[in-house]
Amino acid sequence: MFDYRPPADLLAGRTILVTGAGSGIGRACTLSLLAHGANVVMLSRSRSKLENLYDEAERSWPGRSFIQPIDLSRAGTDDYAAIAASVERQFPALDGLVHNAAVLGPRSPIEFYPEKQWREAMQVNVNAAFLLTQCLLPSLAKSADARILFTASSVGREGRAWWGAYAVSKFAVEGIMQTLAAEVGTTTSIRVNSLNPGGTRTAMRAAAYPGENPDTLPTPESLMPVYLYLLGPDGRDLHGQALDVRDFDPRP
Numbered sequence: 046m047f048d049y050r051p052p053a054d055l056l057a058g059r060t061i062l063v064t065g066a067g068s069g070i071g072r073a074c075t076l077s078l079l080a081h082g083a084n085v086v087m088l089s090r091s092r093s094k095l096e097n098l099y100d101e102a103e104r105s106w107p108g109r110s111f112i113q114p115i116d117l118s119r120a121g122t123d124d125y126a127a128i129a130a131s132v133e134r135q136f137p138a139l140d141g142l143v144h145n146a147a148v149l150g151p152r153s154p155i156e157f158y159p160e161k162q163w164r165e166a167m168q169v170n171v172n173a174a175f176l177l178t179q180c181l182l183p184s185l186a187k188s189a190d191a192r193i194l195f196t197a198s199s200v201g202r203e204g205r206a207w208w209g210a211y212a213v214s215k216f217a218v219e220g221i222m223q224t225l226a227a228e229v230g231t232t233t234s235i236r237v238n239s240l241n242p243g244g245t246r247t248a249m250r251a252a253a254y255p256g257e258n259p260d261t262l263p264t265p266e267s268l269m270p271v272y273l274y275l276l277g278p279d280g281r282d283l284h285g286q287a288l289d290v291r292d293f294d295p296r297p
């Protein structure tokens with residue numbers, strides 16, 4: 046795993062929004078960003094999980110975490126406009142956007158894939174990332190050094206039977222990343238990449254591989270050096286890349 050031990054003030058003064066902050070990798074990311082000085086807007090579906098996380102954050106880093114409960118499978122234009130307005134009101138700029146929320150959906154051949162769950166996976170994993178990016182780009186453009194990080198998966202880089210909408214949605218995520226990176230690369234200081242965390246000890250992984258012993262997997266916390274590198278000043282030269290936590294090493 047990438048060995049990176051940044052100072053505790055790595056992200057001081059930066060504001061980063063994390064989706065799917067309530068559980069798994071998003072939760073670990075939120076706590077790690079707070080521990081390194083950032084303000085974090087924590088967006089997720091479950092209000093109670095966010096409130097628990099907020100209470101934990103306030104004990105160690107008072108005044109730097111903000112909760113934004115929202116169900117991305119149902120959110121409409123007004124909800125996105127309200128999020129953008131709230132970010133604009135509270136912060137001079139947005140310095141990071143981590144698209145981490147996702148749903149797995151059922152494992153099923155495409156022939157039998159349930160339409161409702163197909164649409165939900167596309168809505169949460171793809172459309173929400175598009176809509177949130179679109180409404181937050183003005184705040185990101187105000188930052189001198191902004192990042193957008195999409196969350197990838199190995200089944201979104203090479204198709205795999207039975208992974209259905211999840212795999213297709215993750216291919217789409219790579220498409221958004223590449224398209225957006227090409228658009229903003231020369232006109233703004235926003236840097237855009239995708240990152241595949243790889244198999245990680247979370248509820249989603251347990252649902253995908255119920256027979257697997259979770260103790261054999263890396264914890265979400267162990268991935269955080271890569272997230273910190275990409276979201277902090279050291280990651281400013283990486284742009285438009287499909288990255289993997291497992292073999293991440295930007296040094297020449």
Ligand code: NDP
Pocket residue numbers: 064065066067068069070071088089090091092094115116117118119144145146147148169196197198199241242243244245246247248249250
């Ligand atoms: P978890 O299932 O543990 O967490 C997913 C998060 O997404 C939760 O916080 C959940 O909210 C949020 N979420 C799901 N649906 C919605 C919704 N409708 N509206 C708002 N928030 C929602 O997953 P992981 O931590 O494992 O996954 C994080 C990311 O990493 C995902 O993009 C996943 O595809 C990717 N990934 C994970 C791998 C792994 O092995 N774990 C491997 C490769 C990629 P709530 O807590 O409220 O339910």
